[in-house]
Amino acid sequence: MxxxxxxxxxxxxxxxxxxxxxxxxxxxxxxxxxxxxxxxxxxxxxxxxxxxxxxxxxxxxxxxxxxxxxxxxxxxxxxxxxxxxxxxxxxxxxxxxxxxxxxxxxxxxxxxxxxxxxxxxxxxxxxxxxxxxxxxxxxxxxxxxxxxxxxxxxxxxxxxxxxxxxxxxxxxxxxxxxxxxxxxxxxxxxxxxxxxxxxxxxxxxxxxxxxxxxxxxxxxxxxxxxxxxxxxxxxxxxxxxxxxxxxxxxxxxxxxxxxxxxxxxxxxxxxxxxxxxxxxxxxxxxxxxRRYSPVGPILFDHADPSIFTVLTSPSGTPGTANIDFVIFPERWMVAEDTFRPPWYHMNIMSEFMGLIYGQYDAKPQGFVPGGFSLHNCMLPHGPDAEAFEAASAAELRPHKLANTLAFMFETRLPQRVTRYAAELETLQRDYLDCWKGLRKRFDPTKP
Ligand SMILES: O=C(O)Cc1cc(O)ccc1O
Ligand SMILES: [Fe+2]
Incomplete structure (x- = not known):
């Protein structure tokens, strides 16, 4: 036009x-x-x-x-x-x-x-x-x-x-x-x-x-x-x-x-x-x-976050983005028999995340609007202990994740932290502790 x-x-x-x-x-x-x-x-x-x-x-x-x-x-x-x-x-x-x-x-x-x-x-x-x-x-x-x-x-x-x-x-x-x-x-x-x-x-x-x-x-x-x-x-x-x-x-x-x-x-x-x-x-x-029309799992499982890509910067390799700009917008969660928040993850791509408003389902605490996180190449991340407990016990009715908007700058290249960010007062030195509560649950007698 x-x-x-x-x-x-x-x-x-x-x-x-x-x-x-x-x-x-x-x-x-x-x-x-x-x-x-x-x-x-x-x-x-x-x-x-x-x-x-x-x-x-x-x-x-x-x-x-x-x-x-x-x-x-x-x-x-x-x-x-x-x-x-x-x-x-x-x-x-x-x-x-x-x-x-x-x-x-x-x-x-x-x-x-x-x-x-x-x-x-x-x-x-x-x-x-x-x-x-x-x-x-x-x-x-x-x-x-x-x-x-x-x-x-x-x-x-x-x-x-x-x-x-x-x-x-x-x-x-x-x-x-x-x-x-x-x-x-x-x-x-x-x-x-x-x-x-x-x-x-x-x-x-x-x-x-x-x-x-x-x-x-x-x-x-x-x-x-x-x-x-x-x-x-x-x-x-x-x-x-x-x-x-x-x-x-x-x-x-x-x-x-x-x-x-x-x-x-x-x-x-x-x-x-x-x-x-x-x-x-x-x-x-x-x-x-808010005009983004999300498409996602309507029966079971949690799809890869690439389904929420708004814009992509291509590299020379098809399917391997220089950058994907991905959002986590308001949406209905309806998947049956599914752990609904993001799964635990290690990734060749490097993930910088920010929160514009609301609460992100994998990190109900600590990841706050205006804050940001970095899950670099092949470093583990996933829901914190609180999110895991809640999602494992939740009654799986259709549920709307409302009033929330997080995003990710995801790149094929590892991200280096600047001196400014390394010395920033708001760096959460206890971030790893958010997973501390993920206790061993294994019981070989209970399939
Ligand atoms: O929460 C994250 O860090 C990003 C993320 C989102 C998702 O839907 C699946 C995996 C993943 O790492
Ligand atoms: Fe990830």
Whole structure:
């Protein structure tokens, strides 16, 4: 589906969000009538004196299904949105793989939520890396971050050359002003900002906290549905991409770029969010996680959590994800003669989990909203003793797991913990004790 966005008057940092629906579409949108060239990408002279610029998210020669690019019609080309770059320490706790600065004993790890400080922190300044995996320069792997934001970015803009950013708010709403348009997100929603797309993050009310998966590898896409068919899980039409909205703003501004694991900054005299029209399939989007239609066991057994995959970042090996973004949403539990919570598990993939709200069935205590856990490659995990006892004794009536939303960033690559995470006060040094109560129950005389 292609939708031409509503024409919007020229505005300066005040545009309200408007969206087009679909996933991976060839979208087109213009904020001024006729700004988008018709039937061509590079006219000799663009309307309104705009410059044409292509943004390539895949190599030119990527197969059609994985080929991603957009054409942007803008007030200035990006070469005029940069100046003399100098290293910046604006995000001192942001780390990039490979990063081997800390060593914790191998074991399952869990942290309580990081308190939001009084200090004024922008979305970038408040980025704290918890784990890194792979190698950003090899374009594989990921980093899991927590962000804490107590102020809006003002006349500050950012692009990430190292990866795309999947933003998972846990508390507080954000307005993301991007080159492609404006996206609002709140807890329960996610947004994806592709690699190279300029944006700034503003608070919409209370201070914000959430998680970010920085994806160095293949861009997130929808998983195959296989025998599930054409519907359910994350449906394409529920993904929303913003309509064009530009800023024609002349003001002393700072542009920050994360490139090669380092943060760089330069001073510029205007907003780089100056795209008046654009078309293509490489663009930011948002998604309301409550729209996810879960499919699961309706007679017996607990299916692999891959049935709850929202987005997947492919690696070169089919079926082996660079990252799976998986959620554990509200759902009915109906399986008969079944231990319903997650089973005990060891996995070649490495599992970073977070909780947006509610309670997670395998960990009724200790895993709290805003907290996170890491069950790394081939390290055991599973329901705590309390969850095991309750699930083993429960009367198996249909039961709704309501008001709960946990998620997992699962990667084929082991995740290394940063020094920040290793030294974090909320690291639960007694995490292993949650399984202590799993006493020996074996009795060879009682089949
Ligand atoms: O709880 C976890 O750590 C994740 C998880 C979920 C699930 O449904 C099955 C196995 C598993 O490890
Ligand atoms: Fe697991």
């Amino acid at each position: 292609n939708v031409i966005g509503q024409a919007q008057p020229a505005r300066t940092g005040t545009a309200e969000p408007g969206y087009m629906s679909g996933f991976g579409n060839s979208f087109e949108s213009e904020a001024l009538p006729g700004a988008l060239p018709v039937g061509r990408n590079s006219p000799q002279r663009c309307a309104y004196g705009l410059y044409a610029e292509q943004l390539s998210g895949s190599p030119f020669t990527a197969p059609r299904a994985a080929n991603e690019r957009s054409w942007l019609y803008r007030i200035r080309p990006t070469v005029r949105h940069i100046g003399r770059f100098a290293r910046s320490d604006a995000a001192p706790l942001w780390r990039t793989a490979p990063c081997a600065e800390a060593e914790l004993p191998i074991q399952p790890l869990r942290w309580g939520p990081v308190p939001i400080p009084e200090e004024r922190l922008s979305f970038l300044e408040g980025m704290r890396t918890v784990t890194t995996a792979g190698d950003a320069a090899a374009q594989e792997g990921m980093a899991a971050h927590v962000y804490l934001a107590t102020r809006s970015m003002e006349d500050e803009y950012f692009w990430n050359a190292d990866g795309e950013m999947l933003i998972v708010p846990q508390q507080g709403r954000l307005r993301l002003r991007t080159e492609f348009g404006v996206i609002d997100i709140a807890p329960g929603e996610i947004a994806v900002i592709p690699r190279g797309v300029k944006f700034c993050a503003e608070l919409r009310g209370e201070p914000a906290r959430g998680y970010v998966c920085e994806n160095y590898g293949g861009t997130f896409t929808l998983p195959e549905r296989g025998p599930i068919g054409a519907n359910c899980l994350a449906n394409q039409r529920d993904f929303l991409t913003p309509v064009a909205a530009y800023e024609d703003r002349e003001a002393p501004s700072r542009l920050l770029v994360k490139w090669g694991g380092a943060l760089w900054a330069c001073e510029i005299g205007h907003s780089p969010l100056d795209v008046v029209a654009w078309h293509g399939n490489y663009a930011p989007y948002k998604y309301e996680l």
